[in-house]
Amino acid sequence: MASYETFAKIYDEVMDENLYLDWLEFTCRHLNKSQQHVLELACGTGILSVELANLGFKVCGLDLSEDMIKLANKRVAEEDQMLRFKTGDMLNLTDKEMYDAVTCYSDSLCYMKNKSEVAEVFSGVFAALKDEGTFIFDVHSTYQVEEGFSEYSYHYQTDDFAFLWESYPGEHLFSVEHFLTFFVSDKKGKFERFDELHEERTYEIKEYESLLKDTGFKSVEVFADFEDIKPDELSKRWFFVCKK
Structure with a gap:
C-alpha cells in the first residue's frame, strides 16, 4: 500500500468535499433502515464516518495509515458511543465484531497489488458481515x-x-x-x-463479479458515477452493491 504520511497532513484540503456527500447519499440509498452498524474501510481522516454517525449509524472507521487515524480521532468526542476509529489493514480484518454493512470508497480497493489481494479483501469483508449484510465499494473503471x-x-x-x-x-x-x-x-x-x-x-466488471460470487456473495449489482444507473463505456467510477 502507498505511504500517506505526508499526504495525511493536507488530505482534507486537497480532497473535494462534495465527494463525501456523494458517497454518503449513495450509501444511504443502498442500505435499509435495519442496517445500522457500519465498518468503513480505508476511512482516511474520517469525514464520511462522521457523516454516517451524525445520521444515527454506529460506525467503525479503519485505515492502514496511523497518521490518517490520528486525524480521524480528533473528530470524535469523548462521550461519542456511535463512532470509533482504528488502524488496520483491509487485507487482514481481525475484528471479531460483525457488521450490517461494510463500505470501501475512494477507489481504495484499486491499491491492491493483484486479484489475489482483491479476493482476500472480499473474503475478509464477507466474514465480517452479518447474514443479509451489504458490501458497497467503488473502483476506477477501465475507461x-x-x-x-x-x-x-x-x-x-x-x-x-x-x-x-x-x-x-x-x-x-x-x-x-x-x-x-x-x-x-x-x-x-x-x-x-x-x-x-x-x-x-482495476479490472473488468466481470472479473470483480466472478471474485465476489466465488467469495459467496449471493447478489451483485453494479452502478456508475454515484448514480443508480448501469455503467457504460464512458463511466469513470464503478459502484458494486453486494449482498451476503
Whole structure:
C-alpha cells in the first residue's frame, strides 16, 4: 500500500468535499433502515464516518495509515458511543465484531497489488458481515484508468504547501501510477519536498463479479458515477452493491 504520511497532513484540503456527500447519499440509498452498524474501510481522516454517525449509524472507521487515524480521532468526542476509529489493514480484518454493512470508497480497493489481494479483501469483508449484510465499494473503471488518467496533471497551491499530481500508465493492464510531489512549509517558512508513488490497478466488471460470487456473495449489482444507473463505456467510477 502507498505511504500517506505526508499526504495525511493536507488530505482534507486537497480532497473535494462534495465527494463525501456523494458517497454518503449513495450509501444511504443502498442500505435499509435495519442496517445500522457500519465498518468503513480505508476511512482516511474520517469525514464520511462522521457523516454516517451524525445520521444515527454506529460506525467503525479503519485505515492502514496511523497518521490518517490520528486525524480521524480528533473528530470524535469523548462521550461519542456511535463512532470509533482504528488502524488496520483491509487485507487482514481481525475484528471479531460483525457488521450490517461494510463500505470501501475512494477507489481504495484499486491499491491492491493483484486479484489475489482483491479476493482476500472480499473474503475478509464477507466474514465480517452479518447474514443479509451489504458490501458497497467503488473502483476506477477501465475507461478512467486508460483514458481519464492519460497525461493527467493536477496542481494545487496555498501559502503553506504546494501539491503536484502527475499520472502515467502502469506496467499492468488497466493500471496507473500517480506521482505526488509535496512542498510543505515549516514554521520558519522553509519548504521541504516530499515525493510519493501511488500505484492503482482495476479490472473488468466481470472479473470483480466472478471474485465476489466465488467469495459467496449471493447478489451483485453494479452502478456508475454515484448514480443508480448501469455503467457504460464512458463511466469513470464503478459502484458494486453486494449482498451476503
